[in-house]
Amino acid sequence: MKRMSSLTYHFGVKLRFYPSSEQKKIIKLNYDAQRFVYNSYVGRNRTSYHAKRYLANRQNRAMPFAFSALNSYEVQLAETVVINNELLAKPKNIRDAYSFLRVKEIDSLALANAIQNYQKAWNNYRKIGHGIPTFHKKRSDWSYQTNCQYPKQSEAYLDNGTARFIDAKHVKLPKLGIVRIAGLRKLIKERLFKQVPTRIGTVTIKKTADDQFYLSMQLGSDTAFVKELPKTQSQIGIDLNLDNFLTASNGAMVANPRFYRKTKKKLAHAQRVLSRRQRRAKKEGRNLWLAKNYQKQRLIVAKLHDKIRRQRNNFLQVLSTTLIKNHDLVVAEELRNRNLLKNYALSQSISDVGWRSFLNMLAYKADLYGKEFLTIDPKYTTQRCHACGSIMGQNGYKKLTLKDREWTCPICRMPHIRDWNAAVNILEKGLSKWQNPKIKKAA
CATH class of the missing domain: 1.20.58 (Methane Monooxygenase Hydroxylase; Chain G, domain 1)
Known part of the structure; x- marks a missing residue:
């Protein structure tokens, strides 16, 4: 039997499951x-x-x-x-x-x-060079990892390991026994019922802060999990920004949903109540883990945070899948969130929008569906006129600022919408249709 690392294709599955009270104690x-x-x-x-x-x-x-x-x-x-x-x-x-x-x-x-x-x-x-191992603190969310083993089997399937699927609604896990799951994706059901050789590797059992239980499985196989999508002969460049989440080189725009800001007021009120109950419990000398009112309010706050996370994740998943399925090549600018978050005026909006997660989704989905995804250096993409190639901020011309959402090229007199012009430049740079110009000092 092949090792997990030797298999050609790998796929991750995340399932919600519903443990009994006794199983929850074992997980803890x-x-x-x-x-x-x-x-x-x-x-x-x-x-x-x-x-x-x-x-x-x-x-x-x-x-x-x-x-x-x-x-x-x-x-x-x-x-x-x-x-x-x-x-x-x-x-x-x-x-x-x-x-x-x-x-x-x-x-x-x-x-x-x-x-x-x-x-x-x-x-x-x-x-x-950084990230020395530190102590793991006691938290309200739990997780641990185990492995699926195949001690006597000659071939690995989804239903013959120590962690295995009983049917489409139940999974058996080491020490926990049989647990009920919310449901299976269609491609996993087909592999289970058609007995396609598939190995289960690492299995992660997790309880979130809002008391939901999830099961994550790493799957491996020599048979592809999904088929490569047909070519569309379409290429697109995307500019990520805060006014609109995304502006494409074909002129399409996707609005920024701002999930956190929409729930911010309600979340702030819930957190104030939580803080008040925390102070009261400490003043009375009670342990926070045993303070019932505090734990009830902590659960309310955790559910609000999780709702924001799930909304953002669903939005990014749907959008990234649509882009990859409809285009053979997607080009985006390489963003460094660590540097961007140093801007205190925009750090909250940048954290809310989820750029880094979106780029990671595009990368793995392009590899999964046989498409191509590139990231390029964003240098000059905003300041360059895609029509004539001139760059603002050089040769005595004033550099564009964040307030300049529309501008006209001083050389070719071409009017531009800032984000759309940047998306066109990003696509051209990804296709290597223009080189970085030499910087000339302003007169």
């Missing part, structure tokens, strides 16, 4: 266990790091070429390093050290995935 137990293991690795490795550093500096200060006697504190540090190294040497050691991790309801693969995620976090840190 596994979440706490994997969080404990992850935090143990973080804490013990930090302790060992600081202890080794202290002992090395002490030895260098005292006698660099000879080993001096250690005092009781330094002996204790050295013993701590040895104990931590032994405990973290093998994944099973930490489970053997703590008896509560050996409870039958706890999934051993959840603990193994916690350790693997810790190691991945360090690998990512070494690649990009």
Whole structure:
């Protein structure tokens, strides 16, 4: 049987499911266990790091070429390093050290995935230079990962692993047993009933802050999950902006829905009530996790946030799918949200619009449906006249500002709508029809 990484096609499925009260306790137990293991690795490795550093500096200060006697504190540090190294040497050691991790309801693969995620976090840190693993705090949303295994099977299907589909309405999960799901996508139903070889990899069980439970599965197969779409011989450039969410090179415009701003007033009122109940509970010395009125209001706030998230996600999914299905090539500007959010006047609007998520959706859907998606450097796309190629801000001409929504080229006298002109430039740049001009100093 092939490994997950060796399979040609990969696909992700997210399903809502409805656990029983007993299953909810098991989910919470596994979440706490994997969080404990992850935090143990973080804490013990930090302790060992600081202890080794202290002992090395002490030895260098005292006698660099000879080993001096250690005092009781330094002996204790050295013993701590040895104990931590032994405990973290093998994944099973930490489970053997703590008896509560050996409870039958706890999934051993959840603990193994916690350790693997810790190691991945360090690998990512070494690649990009930031994001050192930190402690996972106790939260109102829970999640843990397990894996689907095929111990004796010669071929992997959706209904013969340790995590498997019973039918179109039920799934069996390790430790949890059978749970009812909301429903399956048509393409997954066909694979299940027609017995198309499909392997289930990582399985993530998650409870959101508003008490909804979701199941995410990573699927792999040598048979494509979706068919490539027919070519339309159409190309389009898109300019993302705040006035209108999207302006296309063909003149089409998509309005900015502003989901957060529409719910902002209602959300602010709910958060004020939540804050008031939090202060009251703390004043009376009650634990927030046991304060019923606080938890009721927290759930109301969480549901409002989740509604905004789902509205935005649905809007972006529908729009990105429409663009990819109707065009062979989609070109957009590469946006860096980290830099854009430094503008305090626009940061809220930029966060609300979801540009980065939209570009990610276009990228994976283009790959899924056999289309092409490009991102280009946005330099000069707004300031350039697509008719004659002249660039505002050069040769003594005034540079366009955000207030200039319509303008006329001073050279060819071509009138422009700012966003549509930028979309045309983005498409031309993606097709390599113009080069970056040399900047000339204004006279």
